[in-house]
Amino acid sequence: MNKIQTCLGLSSVLVLSSFSALANDTQATDISVGMAVDQGLSAVLELDNQYRFTLGNDGGAFDYIVKGGQFDANTPVSWYVGVGGWSEWEGKSFGARVPLGLKWDLTKGWNMYGQVHPELDLYSGAELKIGGALGIKYTF
Numbered sequence: 001m002n003k004i005q006t007c008l009g010l011s012s013v014l015v016l017s018s019f020s021a022l023a024n025d026t027q028a029t030d031i032s033v034g035m036a037v038d039q040g041l042s043a044v045l046e047l048d049n050q051y052r053f054t055l056g057n058d059g060g061a062f063d064y065i066v067k068g069g070q071f072d073a074n075t076p077v078s079w080y081v082g083v084g085g086w087s088e089w090e091g092k093s094f095g096a097r098v099p100l101g102l103k104w105d106l107t108k109g110w111n112m113y114g115q116v117h118p119e120l121d122l123y124s125g126a127e128l129k130i131g132g133a134l135g136i137k138y139t140f
Contacts, residue, residue: 036113036135039086044135052082054133061086063099063117076105086119086131095122097131112136 032046042056049068054061063084070078080101087094101115114134121127 030139032111032137032139034135034137036133038131038133038135039088042133042135044137046137046139049139052084059086059088059093061097063097065099068103078103078105080115084117093121093123095120099133101133106136109139110136111139 030046030048032044032049034044034046036042036044036054036056038044038054038056039059039061040057042054045053050065052061052063052065054063061084063082065080065082068078068080080099080103082099082101084097084099085095086097097117097119099115099117101113103111103113105111112135114132116130116132119129119131121129
């Protein structure tokens with residue numbers, strides 16, 4: 001099994017376990033969909049403002065938002081910190097990342113986010129990199 005298959009398999013397990021945990025929850029699940037520039041041009045699916053799945057032209061990523069908060073009650077901008085993983089489709093890179101971001105509530109249901117994410121590339125030995133993302137989402 002090559003590294004891409006391993007990463008996709010692990011991602012599938014994470015997705016299924018996330019949906020399983022959400023299915024047992026009695027509260028309604030917030031679902032957000034959108035587009036981003038993250039792994040190339042990417043589609044974004046976010047569950048409960050906590051689990052973010054990104055599939056793009058260049059690869060895929062999963063982020064778990066660990067902590068977030070408001071700067072001010074009157075400001076529509078909030079911050080978040082997460083942990084995640086990513087992989088390129090061509091199998092040239094994969095690893096872990098730590099998203100550090102800002103989210104701006106534009107209007108009811110719509111928000112924009114921007115993040116930088118330090119990355120640990122594990123393909124051919126540990127190498128530190130920096131990445132980023134900019135996206136827009138609609139929450140149902």
